[in-house]
């Protein structure tokens with residue numbers, strides 16, 4: 001049993017706080033879905049710390065605007081915008097094929113949440129599982145060589161959510177073909193899958209110097225929450241700013257405390273408590289990780305299933 005990672009940071013710290021003193025000069029980072037919200041702030045702070053950052057987004061115009069805004073405050077040559085639609089296999093392949101050289105930090109941040117009606121991608125996959133999980137599996141797998149060639153090892157960050165506590169991955173029905181569609185269950189399943197993928201990456205690729213962790217950014221009023229009434233859905237004292245939310249990804253990506261650490265789940269910038277039942281209090285939900293989301297056997301099974309589904313499409 002490995003001991004939990006502790007840190008001096010908590011829920012109120014920002015991405016700038018958790019990366020203070022870290023020099024990312026010479027590092028290259030990709031942040032998916034960074035044309036808005038938590039991803040844009042993550043990209044900004046990584047660039048501010050000296051990294052060369054690529055904003056990978058399905059709306060290239062919006063990505064270019066964010067890149068220009070970030071570039072106005074750091075070296076514009078180090079901030080790039082690139083097209084990436086995670087539900088489009090061709091788009092993912094084009095992005096990965098165009099990547100040249102090593103990749104030190106991959107922040108799998110893009111996501112959709114609680115789509116009100118059952119929606120499928122072009123391959124028939126449920127849209128939240130397809131976007132949040134399968135698209136990132138496809139992208140990360142295609143970038144394996146670039147990650148493996150990072151000189152000091154590479155880190156992958158899976159932006160999960162405390163929402164994962166509302167459903168495990170239902171392996172026999174990830175696409176809601178046998179059970180009634182439920183927006184929260186679908187989001188939860190996809191976020192459990194993201195946490196399990198961090199475990200699977202570390203299991204398979206730690207020998208290549210690649211580790212991955214999952215994070216919960218907390219509750220932040222971004223565009224993501226448009227289907228659930230925005231920040232009003234979260235008690236006031238539990239809401240975070242975008243700067244605080246982005247601390248989760250930046251902490252997992254750059255903190256020296258996490259050197260060589262993988263397959264863990266962090267919330268409020270500390271390792272979450274592993275639970276066997278969903279806590280009742282919202283405060284406790286926000287600092288818990290379901291055991292099923294970190295289960296090595298589940299991670300292995302999901303890796304196999306995900307690659308089988310990707311091969312089929």
Ligand SMILES: NC(=O)c1ccc[n+]([C@@H]2O[C@H](COP(=O)([O-])OP(=O)(O)OC[C@H]3O[C@@H](n4cnc5c(N)ncnc54)[C@H](OP(=O)(O)O)[C@@H]3O)[C@@H](O)[C@H]2O)c1
Pocket residue numbers: 032033034035036037038039056057058059062084085086087109110111112113131159160161162216217218219220221222223224225
């Ligand atoms: N906000 C919260 O309270 C909260 C809580 C827990 C976890 N999270 C997680 O944090 C991450 C970032 O969310 P956010 O709150 O910053 O929301 P956001 O502002 O809506 O950002 C989500 C990003 O994902 C992109 N995206 C969606 N579908 C995509 C696709 N098919 N291909 C590529 N990009 C796609 C969106 O692009 P478009 O602009 O084109 O739609 C957007 O840039 C998500 O993974 C979310 O689940 C958020």
